[in-house]
Amino acid sequence: MSGWTLGLIIGLVVVVAVVALVTPIILLARGIAGRATQIDRALVQARTNTAPLAALSTTIDHAEKIVAGLARGRARLGG
Numbered sequence: 001m002s003g004w005t006l007g008l009i010i011g012l013v014v015v016v017a018v019v020a021l022v023t024p025i026i027l028l029a030r031g032i033a034g035r036a037t038q039i040d041r042a043l044v045q046a047r048t049n050t051a052p053l054a055a056l057s058t059t060i061d062h063a064e065k066i067v068a069g070l071a072r073g074r075a076r077l078g079g
Helices: 003-076
Strands: none
Touching: none
16 A cells, blocks of 8 residues: 555545534534524513513502502591
């Protein structure tokens, strides 16, 4: 076997090994990309669903003012 033939065989083995190792990585990356899109959609939906919670502190402040007003009214009525 000449040096060229041996070099060609070794080169082909290396190329086949690289392809065999890189192919599963590419397939996994495609799967992750598909799931990332689903996760992004779910996060956008979660943000939409929880946006009203930002106004919760305002609601609590108003409720406290209403309760304080009711307490004052009750106190004036002798209750």
